[in-house]
Amino acid sequence: MTEPLLRVDGLKTHFLTRAGTVKAVDGVDLRLDRGEILGLVGESGSGKSVTGQSILGLVDPPGRVVGGRVLFRGEDLVGAGEKRLRAIRGRRIAMIFQDPMMTLNPVLSIGTQMVEAVQAHETVSRAEAWERSRRALARVGIASPDERLASYPHQFSGGMRQRVAIAIALLHSPDLIIADEPTTALDVTIQAQILFEVQKLCRETGTALIWVTHDLAVVSALADRVAVMYAGRVVETGTVAEIIGNPRHPYTRGLLESVPSRNRRGVPLRSIPGMTPSVLDLPEGCAFRPRCDRSTGACTAMPELMGDREDRAWRCWNPVGAEARGDAA
Amino acid sequence: MLVFILRRLAQSAVVVMAMSVLVFAGIFAIGNPIDVLISPEADEFERAAAIARLGLDKPMHEQFIRFVDSALGGDLGTSFVHGVPALGLVLQRFPATLELALCAMLVAVVLGIPLGLWAGLKPDSLAGRVIMTGSILGFSLPTFWVGMMLIMAFAVTLGWLPAGGRGETASLFGVPWSFLTADGLTHLILPAVNLALFKLSLVIRLARAGTREVALQDYVKFARAKGLAPSRVVGVHILKNIMIPVVTVLGLELGSVIAFSVVTESVFAWPGMGKLLIDSILQLDRPVVIAYLLVTVLLFVVINLIVDLVYSLLDPRIRLGGGRA
Numbered sequence A: 001m002t003e004p005l006l007r008v009d010g011l012k013t014h015f016l017t018r019a020g021t022v023k024a025v026d027g028v029d030l031r032l033d034r035g036e037i038l039g040l041v042g043e044s045g046s047g048k049s050v051t052g053q054s055i056l057g058l059v060d061p062p063g064r065v066v067g068g069r070v071l072f073r074g075e076d077l078v079g080a081g082e083k084r085l086r087a088i089r090g091r092r093i094a095m096i097f098q099d100p101m102m103t104l105n106p107v108l109s110i111g112t113q114m115v116e117a118v119q120a121h122e123t124v125s126r127a128e129a130w131e132r133s134r135r136a137l138a139r140v141g142i143a144s145p146d147e148r149l150a151s152y153p154h155q156f157s158g159g160m161r162q163r164v165a166i167a168i169a170l171l172h173s174p175d176l177i178i179a180d181e182p183t184t185a186l187d188v189t190i191q192a193q194i195l196f197e198v199q200k201l202c203r204e205t206g207t208a209l210i211w212v213t214h215d216l217a218v219v220s221a222l223a224d225r226v227a228v229m230y231a232g233r234v235v236e237t238g239t240v241a242e243i244i245g246n247p248r249h250p251y252t253r254g255l256l257e258s259v260p261s262r263n264r265r266g267v268p269l270r271s272i273p274g275m276t277p278s279v280l281d282l283p284e285g286c287a288f289r290p291r292c293d294r295s296t297g298a299c300t301a302m303p304e305l306m307g308d309r310e311d312r313a314w315r316c317w318n319p320v321g322a323e324a325r326g327d328a329a
Numbered sequence B: 001m002l003v004f005i006l007r008r009l010a011q012s013a014v015v016v017m018a019m020s021v022l023v024f025a026g027i028f029a030i031g032n033p034i035d036v037l038i039s040p041e042a043d044e045f046e047r048a049a050a051i052a053r054l055g056l057d058k059p060m061h062e063q064f065i066r067f068v069d070s071a072l073g074g075d076l077g078t079s080f081v082h083g084v085p086a087l088g089l090v091l092q093r094f095p096a097t098l099e100l101a102l103c104a105m106l107v108a109v110v111l112g113i114p115l116g117l118w119a120g121l122k123p124d125s126l127a128g129r130v131i132m133t134g135s136i137l138g139f140s141l142p143t144f145w146v147g148m149m150l151i152m153a154f155a156v157t158l159g160w161l162p163a164g165g166r167g168e169t170a171s172l173f174g175v176p177w178s179f180l181t182a183d184g185l186t187h188l189i190l191p192a193v194n195l196a197l198f199k200l201s202l203v204i205r206l207a208r209a210g211t212r213e214v215a216l217q218d219y220v221k222f223a224r225a226k227g228l229a230p231s232r233v234v235g236v237h238i239l240k241n242i243m244i245p246v247v248t249v250l251g252l253e254l255g256s257v258i259a260f261s262v263v264t265e266s267v268f269a270w271p272g273m274g275k276l277l278i279d280s281i282l283q284l285d286r287p288v289v290i291a292y293l294l295v296t297v298l299l300f301v302v303i304n305l306i307v308d309l310v311y312s313l314l315d316p317r318i319r320l321g322g323g324r325a
């Protein structure tokens, strides 16, 4: 296998709070090839956002990356200095956040916020940076970009703001965009539009994408591969077809059963019983144990990643479908 | 924008009118000014003549109209002590107070914003805590006591700076200013610092609270995710957002700095309006007191108007009208 664009190994990000150490991310493994789209799925609080921010070293105190490696084009970003990270942020790896109402600075014009993003990485004149920003806005389907550049965020709708954020992310044609639930805050129709456009733009430019979401339906429409997170760990990873058609982790299966789907019409939706555990006191061993209908005595020990390939693995002692295959651990 | 200014002007006019009623009521209607105005040895006839001359025998509302009428013409009476128009006397002292107040504000902003930013960005660092402790002291120590300590330390013991007065002045627009001469500047330092202390603490707290809040916003993280240098993230993205409350509060506080300068001016024998006020109160020089009060009210009103305008310039959400999307 060739060296992937991004490889995350055993990433751990902990928050040292007064109430105790919050192990928000506690051993995440990911890999992503050039131009690939990875869906990062999991419930609220499973550590998706913290994972995304850890990759770029953007976690605020009291959070800290306490272990693991983030190999981006062979370079470990966990040990990298702030200066090196700054050169990568926005240029090689861009980010889009969840709430477009909050991502643009309310007191700076769109033009200012785009021009500074261009000039952060290239010594170009203001006029040139302006022109680049104009083209970027046009590319994400914003009409009369000149006028728009002079406007302020409050004059834009949510969908427009997210387009601006996407335009900013695309400014330097990065190798990777980390999109943290960029459509959750938008109307359904706008969601679909943006989803489609981002996918198109990434395919056109060969940009790899990590799309963070808690919505498996979105992922199956968009991504090449999926990583399912639970309580700070990736519990299953595989291609979209593998995850949808042949989930091995009971949690993944539970997620699938809670998604309404056309070809299972009439089958009652099931929700996963129990609640997301508090990351402050996780059960020993497999974190999903209290909610799992397949748990056995073995589950008090933390399951290792198992599977056929590096990019098709799961973390479960009694994987779904194991009986039929006879490959239970 | 024009509508906004006109509306604010109308509001200001109402405030000034309300204040003149209050001043009038406070000074004219309470107590009998005639007892202070004429000498105790004056006979009944002289007394009646004085009352008639001042219009004190007229009904209350007529007196008020007379007061407003002459006030509009710029006549607030003649100082008993100095024998010159009271308004002129106050205005003549105004530049000294304004100079002191503006210097104090400058000290408060120039020191307060960086210190507050620092304390907000690194709340748990030693420097952050020292800054906050300092600001608590600045809030709680009485101004006159700090003033005297400053004089003791820098004027008496060390002898570095003069203890009082305005020093040499130079003229600009026909008005004497201390900050234009080196000697005047050395006279300005101690009183300005003294007067600034309270506002400095306020600015530090505002800037710190603002920074702590703004630093957690997604747009700051997004700015960092774009690869911007920390200087730009802090100096533009954070600073511009915390400036909105700081400018607003500071502007509103400029009026109170002018009012508070009464204490500092007395301690440092700074010949401004505040010192004049104290002297006039001690000498029962009522026209001067009235003139001081009205000038101060007008100042407050004008300052508030300017603050509103600056505020709207800083915040595009207000400047460009239109509600939040």
Ligand SMILES: Nc1ncnc2c1ncn2[C@@H]1O[C@H](COP(=O)(O)OP(=O)(O)OP(=O)(O)O)[C@@H](O)[C@H]1O
Pocket (backbone or CB within 6 Å): A015, A017, A022, A023, A024, A025, A042, A043, A044, A045, A046, A047, A048, A049, A050, A051, A061, A062, A063, A214, A279
């Ligand atoms: N500043 C912080 N201090 C303490 N704990 C934090 C902090 N930020 C995040 N966490 C914890 O980290 C865990 C993971 O948070 P994260 O935001 O990554 O979840 P998520 O998967 O993105 O969820 P969502 O779908 O709600 O965005 C949560 O349990 C949260 O409590």
Ligand code: SF4
Pocket (backbone or CB within 6 Å): A249, A250, A251, A286, A287, A288, A289, A290, A292, A293, A294, A295, A296, A298, A299, A303, A315, A316, A317, A318, A319
């Ligand atoms: S390891 Fe055990 S508890 Fe965990 S998901 Fe698998 S079967 Fe369930």
Ligand SMILES: [Mg+2]
Pocket (backbone or CB within 6 Å): A048, A049, A050, A180, A181
């Ligand atoms: Mg999140």
